[in-house]
Amino acid sequence: MSERQWTIETICDALVGPAAKQQFLGEINRVPVHEIVTVFAKWQQIASDITAAVERGRELARAEAETGEIPGEWIDVTDRIQAEASAARARGVA
Numbered sequence: 443m444s445e446r447q448w449t450i451e452t453i454c455d456a457l458v459g460p461a462a463k464q465q466f467l468g469e470i471n472r473v474p475v476h477e478i479v480t481v482f483a484k485w486q487q488i489a490s491d492i493t494a495a496v497e498r499g500r501e502l503a504r505a506e507a508e509t510g511e512i513p514g515e516w517i518d519v520t521d522r523i524q525a526e527a528s529a530a531r532a533r534g535v536a
Contacts, residue, residue: 446493448486456489 446452450470457463466485473481506512 446490448482448489450482453482453485453489456493458492462488 450467453466454463457466466488469481470478470485502512
């Protein structure tokens with residue numbers, strides 16, 4: 443992926459939901475001027491990570507569509523997730 447020119451607008455575009463966009467805009471608009479670069483860099487990294495994850499997901503979907511399989515080694519954690527969900531329900535969390 444080529445290096446992207448990040449702006450407030452492109453960061454907002456990369457953020458998935460309205461809550462994340464609202465949080466970013468709230469932070470960037472309220473931060474003291476001497477901290478703006480730090481806040482911008484934090485959100486730039488978040489947006490960059492999201493963009494990379496989306497692209498990776500698209501690559502995996504293309505590969506699955508072509509071959510019928512998702513490439514790579516995958517660890518089946520279904521049993522662990524089900525056990526955690528069951529424990530959470532028992533505690534009244536879910």
